[in-house]
Amino acid sequence: MFPTFSKYLNKSTSAAPLAVFRVFFGLMMLVSIIRFMLNGWVYKLYIEPKFFFSYYGFEWVQPLGDYTYLIFIICGIASLFVALGYKYRLAIIVFFLSFTYIELMDKTTYLNHYYFISCVGFLMVFLPANAYFSLDAYKNPSKAFLRIPKWTVDSIKFLLGLVYIHAGLAKLNSDWLFKAMPLKIWLPSKYDLPILGDLLQQEWVHFAFSWSGAIYDLIIPFLLLYKPTRWFAFALVVIFHVLTRVLFPIGMFPFIMIVSALIFFDVGVHHRILGFISRLFRINYSKVISMANEKSFRFKRNFTLPIVAIFLAVQLLLPWRYLLYPNELFWTEEGFRFSWRVMLMEKAGYAQFTIKNTEKGEQFVVDNDDFLTSFQEKQMSFQPDFILEYAHYLGNHFKKQGHENVGVFVESYVALNGRLSQPFIAPKVDLLKKNESFCRKDWILPFNDEIKGL
């Protein structure tokens, strides 16, 4: 076992796939950042709101007012530098930090694909993605290599595989497979798509989409790894992700996944892609090849491999932390995020907060519009950690205004996957007396139903 493993670690492979991945990843991120800014979302999501929902432990990460634009600009420039492979190590570190900072500013905007990008960014800090077809290599030919350790490319494949397989496993539940939920809610509303619109009203189509989605996620990494099925698999990747782009508001994610899947291809494909890019920019590609060292790139420091190994192990385990919580995951969302649970549920809620003077019994209801944007209110009203954080914010706000013996209570209802809405948070619990932690939230009311499966 160990000899084969260390032999594997010493294997080298062409540097081209990782170079292609770096170029496309950088460009995709640049486009994403520009799109985000052009849509006016920096202002709408990070400057306009009065209050931001923080991740537990990251309360210190806050938007910087108008300077928030600066973070986006820095992140965009870093993306470009990553694509060019210019001062790569610094660029990818700046990219990872700025992008992650943006994501940590407000968890209202949490998306699995943003988390995916942070993960890839972190991983790429440790990979020799600038060893080939980069400005760094061009400027300093002693740092240009034709070959790199095989595990570096495989680590990206492994991460992609984890995303798909976890997403697939998460779909193995009774709502998804036997009720075709939430697709049964989402698909009929796309009635205005040409050709598809009428089809999306049919129940069998909802089931077909649910089942094929689950099967796709579970087998696609293997079809991509296995050479005879690779092109077929890539065609599936394109069809699947473009379809999700048409049906759901998920922005750039489908394109990022399509481009990422290229990493599974053979060296020849990547050389052709790089050759094509070279022709576009009038770069002499044969010179790029000839100036690179024939020897494989070698890590000078030996901590890289352990860090990548630990990172991937954490990625492997993190989605399973929900097993430590006893209640229905979709209801309590304890351990829901950072687990590739993508497009799994349709959840909506209503939360009305009451500020009580716990001594005198006087009370009044809060108008959420005074504190939250409509998007924040929507996200807050069905996620317990949001409700708790907002309750504390309200409590502090009214204490500062001079209210005494403040208690914060919530009357809330949540509807999950088409079930009729039902009470969500215990209405008699003073939320100021509860604090965020990784412990079970015993003030969430029971989910009076069962969703079987993983």
Add this chain to the structure above:
Amino acid sequence: MISPFGWIFLNFKPSKMKYLKLSAIVFSLTLILASCSNSSDNPESADDNFDRGAMLANWADNIIIPAYTSFNAKAADLKTKTTEFSTNPTVEKLQELRNTWESAYVSFQHVSMFEIGKAEELRFRNRVNIYPTDTAQIEGFISTGEYNLDLPSTIDAQGFPALDYMINGLATNDNEIISFYTSHTNAEGYKNYVNTLASTISSLSAEVLTSWTAGYRDVFVSNTASSASGAVDKFTNAYIFYYEKSLRAGKIGIPAGVYSNGVLPEKVEAFYKEDISKKLLLESITATHNFFNGKKFDGNTNGPSFKTYLDYLNTIKNGENLSALIDGQFTVAHNKANELNPNFVEQIATDNTKMLQTFDELQRNVVLMKVDMVQALNISINYVDADGD
């Protein structure tokens, strides 16, 4: 934006060509599909899809436009009666004006929820029915004679609540009220202001109605897109917003002290008239209820509506009968409200729990509509990459 990759692949070996071609074709097709999906206007097929165009047409032709037409006539009447009163301020004319004002105010409850298109642009509801009215600002305007009711800062000095003050609230008895328009040193100022108030309501209403009849109707009915900018999504948001904020909170919640320490009876609707706040509430519950059921404005037949839309979706979903729950809850809330004193100021003073009970019954439909109905219809609230993933 990554379509160039599509043709990189065309350089590949023939064995791989078929997958390449397949993916390139699917890729481009779906991109085209995605980019033109909003502008498509292919006719809905009759059977296997709910016809949103027909629902929008029922809303526009049988409810919205007739309701505005009816209100517009009452608003014009209000303007006429105000002129008559100001040229000849007698107790009799005052009483006539009050009746017309009341009838227009009641009629307004049927259009207040339609804050879309021109009404949204004009902020129609804010221009016509913000209460409590700001009497100090009104008196200031009258004494200086300088005001521009188009300014957002003047919304609480105009509309029905301001007229309420001008015809019911200036003094405690009719003769004293009349004296403001006859013997007061600035009687002209009072006359001008009361006329400006009435003519502003009338011209705003005419502007909204004209916009519907002169083109907006077709824009509205044809905008069947399923996105945050589609007519169904936008209108549903506006409807629920009205029900939650203006009806439930404005008419009952705020005066009953739900949002404050202690009750705020001075914030009831039609505060100076005193005895019609219940009438206005019941009318608005009926109007929103009828709208939910798609009931014709001047008729008893029901057309395509939220109710039939929910029923259609439920044939796919087989869940709870949501439309029956909402329909039933409207009736429950209406019956509860019917137990109240016609004068909410008195009701709050004698037994505020009845107000709070009414609030609770209205609240149940906020949950059913804002959570369950919006989920069932898959209405988008905001345009950001968010839903689902």
